[in-house]
Amino acid sequence: MQPAPKRSQLPETVLANMRSTNELFSSEVVGKGNIDALDRIYTLNARILPPGAPMIEGRERIKAFWSQAIAAMGLTQAKLTTVDAEEASGSIVEIGRADLTLASGQSATVKYVVHWKQEDGVWKWNTDIWNANQ
Amino acid sequence: MQPAPKRSQLPETVLANMRSTNELFSSEVVGKGNIDALDRIYTLNARILPPGAPMIEGRERIKAFWSQAIAAMGLTQAKLTTVDAEEASGSIVEIGRADLTLASGQSATVKYVVHWKQEDGVWKWNTDIWNANQ
Numbered sequence: 536m537q538p539a540p541k542r543s544q545l546p547e548t549v550l551a552n553m554r555s556t557n558e559l560f561s562s563e564v565v566g567k568g569n570i571d572a573l574d575r576i577y578t579l580n581a582r583i584l585p586p587g588a589p590m591i592e593g594r595e596r597i598k599a600f601w602s603q604a605i606a607a608m609g610l611t612q613a614k615l616t617t618v619d620a621e622e623a624s625g626s627i628v629e630i631g632r633a634d635l636t637l638a639s640g641q642s643a644t645v646k647y648v649v650h651w652k653q654e655d656g657v658w659k660w661n662t663d664i665w666n667a668n669q
Numbered sequence: 670m671q672p673a674p675k676r677s678q679l680p681e682t683v684l685a686n687m688r689s690t691n692e693l694f695s696s697e698v699v700g701k702g703n704i705d706a707l708d709r710i711y712t713l714n715a716r717i718l719p720p721g722a723p724m725i726e727g728r729e730r731i732k733a734f735w736s737q738a739i740a741a742m743g744l745t746q747a748k749l750t751t752v753d754a755e756e757a758s759g760s761i762v763e764i765g766r767a768d769l770t771l772a773s774g775q776s777a778t779v780k781y782v783v784h785w786k787q788e789d790g791v792w793k794w795n796t797d798i799w800n801a802n803q
Contacts, residue, residue: 545761549761549792552791552792553761553763553785553792556791556792556793556794557765575791575793576793576794577793577794577795577797578786578788578793578794578795579788580795581793581794581795581796581797582753582795582796582797583796583797583798584796584797584798584799585799586720586799586800586801590752608769608771609771609772609773610769610770610771610772611770611771611772612768612769612770613767613768613769613770614767614768614769615765615766615767616765616766616767616768617763617764617765618724618764618765618766618780619716619763619764620761620762620763620764620785621761621762622760622761623757623758623759623760623761623762623784624757624758624759625757625758626756626757626762627679627683627687627754627755627756627757628754628755628757628760628762628784628796629687629751629753629754630751630752630753630754630796631691631749631750631751631752632749632750632752633747633748633749633750634746634747634748634750635742635744635746635747635748636744636745636746636747637742637743637744637745638743638744638745639743646752646798647798648782648784648796648798650757650762650782650784651687651754652712654712654713657686657690657709658683658686658687658690659690659709659710659711659712659715660690660710660711660712660715661711661712661714661715661716662715662716662717662718662762662764662782663711663715663716663717663718664717664718664719664780664781664782664798664799664800665718665719665720665798665800666720666798666799666800667720
């Protein structure tokens, strides 16, 4: 549960806040089924991009998602570990959609989050994560 | 292909740079199989978090991934559309790992990227995307 960020120099007060937020998800939301604790975890206009479903916007809809998803998955425990965390000044966060065509003639839609950074004056993809809508 | 960011006020020069970078992926990497074009797309120390595989770090490894993945998927076309893009000052980008336990006794590992923002003085999850390692 202890974040061990590799690249950041985030202040300990911020890291402690992040640990508390992540811990709330484990102990309250998953551990006790306290869905209202998500008010202290997600921002009001937060977006989640779950695998196998389209993006969901807004805390109320996110609460409905987790309420259903935890039961459907039979999720009893979730331990969150920070691998890396960095202050994002001077960078860009993009949410996007990729429409893919395959040689088989099939198509697929993928959603992604890219964290952009400038390298030698050019904006490039620094973190790139995606999953399928279906 | 035209980014239509909802919340950002990114300068047109930045948006144009982003469009060019995304277009390179579609036209050069996927369209022509020009894997070296990834040098102009990913930063040197970029990380990708593909569904069904662990995180991959570094541009050279990312090039190897895409070289193999495009062939394996039979990917012939990828159209990227920006849904939202915002300057990330005052926010935090976290890469993390979630170790899940299910009621069935099974366990699973999920990797995630969370874009954190402060709301009423508390750091919260503003964008949350995840996928499975396997």
